[in-house]
Amino acid sequence: MPEKQTILVTGGTGFIGSHTCVELIEQGYDVVVLDNLVNSKVESLNRIERITGTRPRFYEVDILDREALERLFAEEPDISCVIHFAGLKAVGESCKKPWEYYHNNIAGSLELFDVMRAHGCKNLIFSSSATVYGDPEFVPITEECPKHTPTNPYGKTKTMLEDILVDLSAADAEWNIVLLRYFNPIGAHPSGLMGEDPNGIPNNLMPYITQVASGKLEELGVFGDDYDTPDGTGVRDYIHVMDLAVGHVKSIEFMAGKHGVNVFNLGTGIGYSVLDVVHAFESANGLTIPYRIKPRRAGDIACCYASAEKAERDMGWKAQYGIEEMCADSWRWQSMNPDGYGD
Numbered sequence: 001m002p003e004k005q006t007i008l009v010t011g012g013t014g015f016i017g018s019h020t021c022v023e024l025i026e027q028g029y030d031v032v033v034l035d036n037l038v039n040s041k042v043e044s045l046n047r048i049e050r051i052t053g054t055r056p057r058f059y060e061v062d063i064l065d066r067e068a069l070e071r072l073f074a075e076e077p078d079i080s081c082v083i084h085f086a087g088l089k090a091v092g093e094s095c096k097k098p099w100e101y102y103h104n105n106i107a108g109s110l111e112l113f114d115v116m117r118a119h120g121c122k123n124l125i126f127s128s129s130a131t132v133y134g135d136p137e138f139v140p141i142t143e144e145c146p147k148h149t150p151t152n153p154y155g156k157t158k159t160m161l162e163d164i165l166v167d168l169s170a171a172d173a174e175w176n177i178v179l180l181r182y183f184n185p186i187g188a189h190p191s192g193l194m195g196e197d198p199n200g201i202p203n204n205l206m207p208y209i210t211q212v213a214s215g216k217l218e219e220l221g222v223f224g225d226d227y228d229t230p231d232g233t234g235v236r237d238y239i240h241v242m243d244l245a246v247g248h249v250k251s252i253e254f255m256a257g258k259h260g261v262n263v264f265n266l267g268t269g270i271g272y273s274v275l276d277v278v279h280a281f282e283s284a285n286g287l288t289i290p291y292r293i294k295p296r297r298a299g300d301i302a303c304c305y306a307s308a309e310k311a312e313r314d315m316g317w318k319a320q321y322g323i324e325e326m327c328a329d330s331w332r333w334q335s336m337n338p339d340g341y342g343d
């Protein structure tokens with residue numbers, strides 16, 4: 001048996017990071033988590049332990065804190081690859097606090113990349129987003145689809161960090177980088193023990209629906225029914241968070257012996273409208289979701305879904321979960337944990 005590889009997961013107590021930790025541990029990796037807990041709770045580590053029987057080593061560190069990063073890499077000399085989830089991600093907040101978003105996401109990532117290379121670790125998986133395609137030139141979106149400037153500072157940090165990583169790699173051939181462009185992650189661990197725990201009133205569709213289902217919120221506002229889509233509501237490519245988690249493990253396997261930058265979309269390849277999701281949620285869970293059509297939300301696009309062929313061809317990854325399971329697992333998590341991970 002080869003020795004267990006040690007993986008540093010930044011943002012590992014967050015939504016996608018915590019689910020990825022479960023998958024990494026179950027596939028035999030040694031996992032180190034870094035997070036400053038600005039948008040997550042330590043309780044997620046307890047849940048990872050309950051599911052896998054293993055608690056990842058945890059460092060409460062801010063990626064802006066270079067000395068703390070140095071100490072972490074000194075204490076964990078076996079880190080061979082970094083999965084970089086840490087970052088602020090609220091689209092609306094980024095328009096109100098652009099400096100904070102550029103500082104946290106760009107400056108923080110630059111510190112991380114510098115400390116990585118200083119310690120000879122140049123294997124990186126970066127959490128990017130379908131937002132880098134802006135209003136896409138075509139659907140399904142392939143990785144060759146031209147990038148367009150996102151409409152908000154959060155999205156711009158993703159596109160800028162991708163560009164920075166491409167330049168780093170062009171100047172130093174030892175970098176081995178995978179850019180993963182996630183489409184719309186939803187769902188939760190099928191045990192109901194882990195899921196998304198948003199602060200305050202959710203901005204995203206699925207957490208809003210689950211809070212309407214639980215009675216915390218009165219009704220769903222559907223943002224626009226006059227888009228050029230089959231039922232007029234926005235179409236997105238929803239992907240189960242456990243499928244995303246597997247996508248990261250597949251990326252590590254893919255990276256073996258490679259150099260340079262490789263880009264993959266992580267989506268299912270299927271677009272569902274807002275009303276499709278509402279109806280799928282209702283039928284998966286035997287519930288009714290009251291909704292009202294509202295005006296379009298600023299910055300939204302009509303339609304966005306992936307071509308997921310490259311990930312299947314090059315790294316053998318394909319989404320396994322359908323929309324019904326995404327809806328059932330989201331609801332199981334919400335109903336078992338009405339207050340998320342608590343205070």
Ligand code: NAD
Pocket residue numbers: 010011012013014015016017034035036037038039040061062063064084085086087088089104108127128129130182183184185
């Ligand atoms: P999340 O907020 O649950 O997780 C991000 C984690 O990063 C949080 O635990 C937060 O505390 C931590 N963090 C933020 N700034 C930090 C800092 N300076 N130092 C240390 N830790 C810090 O978000 P998520 O949904 O799990 O997203 C993970 C990554 O995937 C993010 O980079 C996000 O931009 C990206 N992404 C998310 C989506 C989505 O819809 N959820 C879509 C595309 C891309």
Ligand code: UFG
Pocket residue numbers: 089091129130131155182183184203204205206208220221222223224233234235236274297300
């Ligand atoms: N929507 C509603 N009502 C709501 C919330 C959302 O109708 O209360 C609609 C939106 O208008 C959109 C769809 O549901 O048509 C999905 O909206 P989300 O806010 O859940 O997701 P977005 O596609 O707007 O954005 C998400 C992430 C971004 C990421 C992008 C692409 O929030 O960070 O996917 O990956 F960049």
